[in-house]
Amino acid sequence: METEPSPPTPHAHELRLTRRQLMVNAGVAGTGLIVGGAIGTILTRILAPGQTQTLTSYPQVQIAHLNDLHVGKPVAFDYPLKGQSCYLIRLGTPALDGVGPQGDVVAFSTTCVHMGCSLADHYRAAYNVLGPCPCHMSTYDLSMGGMPTIGNATENLPQIELLVEQHGAIFAQGVWGLLYGFEHNLTSGTPIA
């Protein structure tokens, strides 16, 4: 008896939207983002200050505008929960999964995936890297998806999925890679405002 062939399983890289797809989708998504953002704001405001919430999906949060960014000057923000520190950086050269007109805007967790030390204030613009980590020297290439280049880390630094809306607003909307210290990225904590 003949059986129907099963559909092909998508590879992991096929599940990641390319920067081009994101930009094309941005215009369509713009209106949805505004509506979704408004709902998110309302939900955030009815939570008491400091109240925790369990994330069931990644929030879509505006973190900056393209006009605010300067090459080599990181913008700090928390994502997906308060206390989960990240940097948004315009590298000045095209990057893997970079967004913006030059594809050079990226965002990463600033918590080292080796043993959790902070990489904040350890961005070296001349080399497009975060590091060396003050604890054990791990250094991550931000133009290559956070790939470790030296040191003890064996995993990429988690990269924040970005979306640029048609007027230049930059949104965080997901995380690629497991944040240090968590079994899952979608966990409980204090929502970002």
Ligand code: FES
């Ligand atoms: S904690 Fe960063 S290299 Fe060990």
